[in-house]
Amino acid sequence: MFIARFLARRLLQGALIVFLVSAVIFTLLRVVPGDPVRLMAGGMAPEALIEQIAEEMGLRDPIYQQFGRYVWGIAQGDLGQSFVRPASGAAVGGASFDDNTRSERAQVWDLIAQAAPMTVQLALLAMVFALIVAVPIGVWGGLRPGRFPDKFALYISSIFVSLPNFWLGIVLALLLSVKLKLLPAIGYGGFAYTILPAIVLAVEIAPFIIRTLTVSVAAVMRETFIDIAAVRGLTRRQIILSHALRNSSVPLLNLLGVQFSMLLGGVLVVEFIFDYPGLGLLTINAVMQRDFPLIQGIAIVTAAAFVLINIVVDLCATAIDPRLEY
Amino acid sequence: MSTLDTPFDAAQPRDRKIAARIWSRAYATVDFKIGMVVFLTLALAAIFYPMVSGIDPTKMAVSSKLLPPVFMGEGWTWARPLGTDQLGRDMLSRSLVGLRYSLLIGISTTILMVAVGAMMGLFAGYFGGRIDTVLMRLTDAQLAIPMIILAITILGVSRPTIPSIIIVLGLSGWPIYARVMRSAVMSERKKEFVRGAMVLGATDLRIMFMLILPLVLPPIAFVAVLDIARMMIFESVLGFLGLGVQPPTPTFGNIIADGRKYLLNAWWIATVPGIFLVLTLTSINLMGASLERARNSIYGGA
Numbered sequence: 049m050f051i052a053r054f055l056a057r058r059l060l061q062g063a064l065i066v067f068l069v070s071a072v073i074f075t076l077l078r079v080v081p082g083d084p085v086r087l088m089a090g091g092m093a094p095e096a097l098i099e100q101i102a103e104e105m106g107l108r109d110p111i112y113q114q115f116g117r118y119v120w121g122i123a124q125g126d127l128g129q130s131f132v133r134p135a136s137g138a139a140v141g142g143a144s145f146d147d148n149t150r151s152e153r154a155q156v157w158d159l160i161a162q163a164a165p166m167t168v169q170l171a172l173l174a175m176v177f178a179l180i181v182a183v184p185i186g187v188w189g190g191l192r193p194g195r196f197p198d199k200f201a202l203y204i205s206s207i208f209v210s211l212p213n214f215w216l217g218i219v220l221a222l223l224l225s226v227k228l229k230l231l232p233a234i235g236y237g238g239f240a241y242t243i244l245p246a247i248v249l250a251v252e253i254a255p256f257i258i259r260t261l262t263v264s265v266a267a268v269m270r271e272t273f274i275d276i277a278a279v280r281g282l283t284r285r286q287i288i289l290s291h292a293l294r295n296s297s298v299p300l301l302n303l304l305g306v307q308f309s310m311l312l313g314g315v316l317v318v319e320f321i322f323d324y325p326g327l328g329l330l331t332i333n334a335v336m337q338r339d340f341p342l343i344q345g346i347a348i349v350t351a352a353a354f355v356l357i358n359i360v361v362d363l364c365a366t367a368i369d370p371r372l373e374y
Numbered sequence: 375m376s377t378l379d380t381p382f383d384a385a386q387p388r389d390r391k392i393a394a395r396i397w398s399r400a401y402a403t404v405d406f407k408i409g410m411v412v413f414l415t416l417a418l419a420a421i422f423y424p425m426v427s428g429i430d431p432t433k434m435a436v437s438s439k440l441l442p443p444v445f446m447g448e449g450w451t452w453a454r455p456l457g458t459d460q461l462g463r464d465m466l467s468r469s470l471v472g473l474r475y476s477l478l479i480g481i482s483t484t485i486l487m488v489a490v491g492a493m494m495g496l497f498a499g500y501f502g503g504r505i506d507t508v509l510m511r512l513t514d515a516q517l518a519i520p521m522i523i524l525a526i527t528i529l530g531v532s533r534p535t536i537p538s539i540i541i542v543l544g545l546s547g548w549p550i551y552a553r554v555m556r557s558a559v560m561s562e563r564k565k566e567f568v569r570g571a572m573v574l575g576a577t578d579l580r581i582m583f584m585l586i587l588p589l590v591l592p593p594i595a596f597v598a599v600l601d602i603a604r605m606m607i608f609e610s611v612l613g614f615l616g617l618g619v620q621p622p623t624p625t626f627g628n629i630i631a632d633g634r635k636y637l638l639n640a641w642w643i644a645t646v647p648g649i650f651l652v653l654t655l656t657s658i659n660l661m662g663a664s665l666e667r668a669r670n671s672i673y674g675g676a
Binding site for chain 2: 061064065066068069072073076077080199202203205206207209210211212213214215218219221222226263306309312313316317320331332335336338343346347350351354355
């Protein structure tokens with residue numbers, strides 16, 4: 049019952065957030081200079097044709113009308129068609145405006161649905177790598193605040209934070225795939241292609257995990273129930289595993305919710321460097337090509353994912369720590 | 375009068391201001407000093423080296439192109455300590471000029487971000503009610519759009535210039551500051567010294583800007599040092615994607631993007647500016663982390 053009320057409230061708030069996001073992006077895209085029709089039809093197309101296409105697509109209507117149509121489409125599960133991308137491999141747009149071989153334009157939803165699993169795979173692997181490195185360092189630092197492990201955690205995270213992802217990506221590609229030929233780097237041709245991008249992404253996430261863990265483990269270890277646990281006869285290993293780690297996993301979960309957008313930002317750049325066919329590469333290409341429906345679609349899907357992840361995070365947090373309220 | 379003044383004094387029980395205490399506590403740590411020395415060295419080099427050496431970072435010399443850094447490979451000279459790029463431009467000079475732009479954009483973006491966020495948070499926290507609700511929903515929405523998507527969307531479709539980059543990055547980063555500021559202001563405004571000032575007839579603006587702001591801003595501003603580094607990374611990412619300051623002006627982003635094409639025969643073009651960037655960022659992060667720890671330990675009552 050409580051859960052149902054909680055879900056209803058959060059989903060409603062989430063819908064509002066997604067609506068705001070789409071309104072902001074939609075308006076933004078239409079007030080900035082640059083005509084997408086010109087890009088679609090090509091530089092050689094006559095002005096009259098441009099106007100005709102724009103008219104047909106409703107791009108000359110007032111913004112609120114366009115937005116109304118767009119929202120109506122979303123409500124029916126239709127994110128619209130890409131301006132530029134074809135459904136099949138053939139080109140849409142380009143220099144020749146009267147090219148008859150131009151095929152049907154791709155559905156935004158299909159493009160996102162193709163790219164999203166790739167990104168999820170990358171993000172999950174990166175998360176696994178980050179946790180493997182960061183949890184031991186962070187917990188160790190938190191158990192001995194002010195001493196070497198704590199300092200070590202601070203230095204390591206300061207260095208990791210300072211490595212720009214695109215530069216690290218290039219350097220690692222140079223070392224690991226060009227010089228040592230250990231891992232493939234560019235494009236996608238199997239699971240091995242995910243590893244290098246995931247390492248780069250993990251380096252970006254790890255410092256936040258380390259910092260959160262050192263702080264929260266140190267805080268938990270000062271609690272009285274930790275001292276009492278020792279009196280109760282629990283070994284230090286048991287205390288750390290079942291008391292300290294469990295209590296500090298809540299801030300870690302919250303971090304995941306809050307830093308979601310940072311993770312996505314990293315995904316964007318990393319996918320661009322490694323030419324990895326996920327949502328990030330799709331976004332960058334969409335922006336470069338002024339593919340408005342695609343940009344809007346990605347913004348809405350990521351906003352929705354943000355909302356859902358935060359709801360799941362809160363649910364998990366209450367499951368781990370029943371003292372928390374919905 | 376004096377009875378009403380005492381609560382105000384009680385807000386600062388010690389004779390030194392919180393800001394000064396945070397500063398001196400951070401300054402006492404080794405990390406902070408290391409960070410500061412490295413940072414100042416790099417900053418001074420960035421300001422003076424291109425001027426003193428007289429090497430123009432955009433001057434091409436095709437005859438001396440793709441020279442490696444000293445002691446690395448063949449054909450290096452002391453005149454080009456970090457080598458040259460594909461057009462014979464001096465890498466050291468280019469990197470340092472890139473550092474200038476990076477610092478300029480990083481620092482001014484952070485100042486803009488903190489200023490906007492602090493104002494928003496101050497008004498939302500002080501007046502509460504409808505302003506507060508609208509503002510908080512707005513920050514929710516903005517947190518849901520990854521900042522970088524917002525930035526590349528705006529910069530991708532309009533022309534990226536230095537002011538436009540500063541504005542876009544600054545405006546997309548303020549929500550977090552608005553939140554922190556709001557909660558700080560909300561807890562301060564219930565205290566006695568604010569009520570006392572109200573009784574004395576101080577206007578809302580006077581209370582906000584003369585009493586609350588000086589109290590809550592410094593701790594937030596110290597932590598903002600960490601964001602200078604974050605913004606410098608963002609700036610270089612934008613440059614790397616071709617959406618930053620445009621060539622021929624050298625920035626870390628566009629030098630590394632160039633260097634990527636020559637990675638196999640001239641690895642130093644992409645790596646050298648990155649090393650400068652990493653050193654600068656590490657020094658800033660070390661300082662920022664010590665400041666953050668000092669602030670936490672003082673607020674934690676240690």
